[in-house]
Amino acid sequence: MKDIPIRYDPQKKEEEIYAAWSRENLFHADEDTARTPYAIVIPPPNITGILHMGHALNNTIQDILIRWKRMEGFETLWMPGTDHAGIATQNVVERELAGEGLKREEIGREKFLEKIWQWKEEYGSTIIRQLKRLGCSCDWERTRFTMDGGLSMAVREVFGRLYSDGLIYKGGYIINWCPRCATALSDEEAEHREVEGMLYYIKYPVMGRDKLEKENEDYLVVATTRPETMLGDVAVAVNPKDPRYSGLEGKTLVLPIIKRELRIIFDEDVDPEFGTGALKVTPAHDPVDFELGARHGLESINVMHPDGRINALGGDYKGMDRFECREAIVEDLKQRKLFIKTEKHVHAVGHCYRCHTVVEPRLSKQWFVKMKPLAIEAIKVVKEGRITFYPSRWTKVYLNWMENIRPWCISRQIWWGHRIPVWYCRDCLKYENVRDVDVKGPGKRGVCVSMEKPDKCPVCGGTDMEQDPDVLDTWFSSWLWPFSTLGWPEDTGELRTFYPTDALVTAQEIIFFWVARMIMAGLRFREDIPFRDVYIHGTVRDTTGTKMSKSLGNVIDPLDIIREVGSDALRFSIISITSQGQDVFLSKEKFELGRNFANKLWNASRYVLMNLEGSAPDEEISEGDLTLADRWILSSFNRTAEKVTKSLKAYRFNDAASALYDFIWHKYCDWYLELSKFSGSKGATQKILVKVLKGFLRLLHPFMPFITEEIWQKIPGEKHKWIMTASWPGPEKKYDNAKAAGDMEKLIGVITAVRNVRAFWNIGHAAGIDVLLNVKGREDRELLEENVRYIEQMARCSVRGIEKDIPRPDRSVAALVEGIRLFVPLGGAVDIEKERTRVNKKIEDLQRYLNGIDKKLKNKAFVEKAPEDVVRKEEARRQKFDEQVKTLKDNLGALK
C-alpha cells in the first residue's frame, strides 16, 4: 500500500472519474422502475457567463440534493440547461462586431443572428463544462437551451394563449428604457441604486415672457432632478390644497427656452412638501407625469431618440446627449435669470441590469402581460403552504411583490431572442410602421398571432404580412422552464413523471425575475405548482461584504480554487461556511478547511487500507467480538447518519457538513482509529474500521463526490462499483447503544484527565507516570479494567490499581471525572508555590459556577415550578462541581 501518497491529490483523478460516470450513464434510473421521482431544475446559467462562486454554491447544493436522493433510491432527474440571455449575448457579439468596425445594422438581422449562433456554438457551453468540473451530476444528455425548438414552441404557445385570453396587449406607456442597449426593460431589469444627484430649482414665468428682466416679476418655481426633460413639459401641477398656489386657476405659464404654453393643473397627488410644491409635468418621460397627463388630458411630447440624444422637438438642443443637454439647459437658464439654485439630493435611479447605464423612463409602444390575474393563484398556493420557501422569511418578500404586481413589459427592441409571434396585415392596417399599432386585446383587425408565419391575412386575404420586429424578454422563456424542458406543450412521459418538480435552489436576486413567474406560469399552463420547495441561498460576497462581481475585480475564481485544492474541497468549504440562507463572506483561506478535511479523510482511509494489506475483510460481524470502542463507533455512526439525513431534509447543509466533519475527525480519527492501534482483536476491529469508513464515505459522497469515489474504489472486496449509486446509509437499529456511548465518555474522560494532569504539572512527554483509579462501583471497575490497555497507551501511563477504596498516595494530585477519582503520584520535586496561582484560579472558576447553581437551587420558585428532571439535573451538577472543587483543593495540600 505504499503506492497511496501521503497527500490527497485531487487533480489526478477528478476528470477521469467524471468521464467514467458519464459513460456509465448513471444519472437517473430507468424510466420503467416504480421508484418515486425526484426532480430539480437548474437555474439555467446564461451562455455568456462563466462559473463564479455564486454558481459554485448554487450547484453544489443542487448536486448534494440530487446525489443524496439518488442514493436513497429515488428516480432522480436534474435537468441542466442554459439561457440565451438576449441583451447580454447580443451585447457581447456586438462588441466583437465593433472590433471589426461593424454595426449590427450594417450586416442586417439575419447575418447578425447567424453570428450569434456561431458564437453560441463556440463559447456557449463554457459554463456547462465548468459545472462538470465542479462535479455536477446532471442528466447532461437532456441539456436544454431556451432557444431550442421545443422551448421556442412553448414560448409561442404561451404567447398565443395569453393573447387569446386577453392577457397580452400592446400600447404606449412609460417604460424603463436603456439608451445604450436601445431597448425597453421590465421593471425588474432596472436596478435602483441610490445616487447623490441634484435638485434644480427653475423659474417658469407667467405667460408672455421668455426671460425675466427683473427679479420680482411673476413666475412659479419648479424643482426637478432632470432639467433636460423640461423640453417635453406640457403643464405644471400643484396640489389644490396648497395655499401658495390658490390664485392660479386659469392662468398659464410659459416654458422657458421652448416657449410652449403650459397649463397649470391641480392634482391631489402632488406633494406640497417636496421642493416648491410645484411639479413640472412631462408625460413622455416620467411615469407619474404620464398618469397626470392621462388624468388631465395632456399631450405627451417625446423629446428623445432611442439612444438618449435629444430629437428635433428639443429645438436647439437637438442631437445632444441627455446629460450634455442637462448642463446646456442649466447654463441657458442661468443666462436668462431663470435659474435659482441646485440642492444636493439623494435618490434612487434606475440602471440597466446588463450594462449599468442610467435608465430613461420613456414613452413607447410595447407589449405587456397583465399579471394581476396570474398572481391570484400564485399567492394562494404559497399561502396554503403548497410551496414552501426556505428560509421562510422569503415568503413575505414573495407575497409582497406578488400582491403589488404590475404589468410585465415583454417586448425588447433587440434581435437575439424569441421573435414576437405576431404578424400584421399591411392591407388591413395602413400604418407606416407596425410598431405604432395599438393592440388592446384579441380580435384586432389586421393583427394575427400565430405559431408560424400565416400565408395570408385571415380577414382580408392579403399576403403582405409583416412580423413584429421585436423579440420577447428572455425571462418570457425562462418562466416556462420547469415544464417546457420536459416537453410541454406535448403531454410527454417525462412531464407526467417529473412535474411538479421537488426543489428549486436559487439565489435571492432572482425571486422576482424567475421564481415568482415560474409559479404563475406553472399554475396557468400546467394547472399545478412547478416545485414544492424553494431554497434560497445567500449571496457570495468578499470579506468586505461587497457582492463579488467581475467589474469590481473582487472575484475568487472557482476554477482557480479547483486547481489549487480540488472540487471536493471547494464544495465542502463553501457548504460548511454557509448557514441556511445567510450571505457568505469569502476569502481564499477559507478553502483550507476543505483541503485539510480531504487530506484528513485521505490519510485515515490510507491507514485503514494499509491495515487490510489488500485483502477484503469478510463482512460478517459477530456481536460477541465487539469491544466497547466498536460498539461506541457503530452507535455514533448511526447518530451521524441520522443527523446528516435530518439536516438535508431541512435544507441545513452546513449542519450536515459539520456533523460529517466532527464524526470523521473527532470520533473516528481521534479516538476509534487511535484505539484500534491497541485493540486486542485485530480482525473484528478491521471489519468495523472498514464498515464505518464505507458508511461514512456514502454519507459524505453528495458533498465530496470525487474523493469518496476514489477511496471507495480502492477498498478491496467492494462489489458495488460506484459509490454514487450505492445506497444511502439508513439507521442500523441494532447498533444503537446508549450504554456504550456513556461508557466511552467515561473512558475518554479518564484518558483526557491523565493527559491533563501531565500537561498541567509539566510532566515531560517521555516521562512515565503512574495512575491509581478510585472507583465507586463494580461496573466502573470492570469497565476500566477491560479497557486498561487503552488508558495506558492513549495517556502514556501505567495504571497501578483500580479499586473501590484505593487510598490516595502521598504527594499525589487527584482529578475527578464522571465519578471516577484518579490519583497521579508526582515523583520529583514540584514547586507548589509556583502552581498555586493556577490551581486557585481554576478553583475560583469552578466555585463561581457552583455558587450560581446554589443560588438557583435555593430559589423556591425554581424548585417548585421547574420540571422535576431539570431540578434533579441541577442537583446532580451541584454535587459534581462540589466534589471537583474539593478534589482540586486537596491537591495543594497533598503535595506539601
Added chain:
RNA sequence: GGGCGAGUAACUCAGCUGGUUUAGAGUGCUACCUUUACAAGGUAGAAGUCACAGGUUCGAAUCCUGUCUCGCCCACCA
C-alpha cells in the same frame, strides 16, 4: 418611506421549538510532541458582562419592546 438580515472568543462564524454546553467550531495564539494514517498532523491550554437598555419567565445568547451600528432588498416624492 416600507421590509429583511446581521451584531456571540483576536478573526470568520454555528448555536433550529427558552433549562444537558461550565456558551461551541474553524483559524490565529501559548506550551509540549516528528508516537510507523495525516505537521494540511497530535496533546493540552489561554481567550466571551452572547451590541445596549428595559420587559416576560422559576430560568433568556435564545421570546417581546425600544435604542444604536453595519449590510441588503423593495418603493413613481418630481
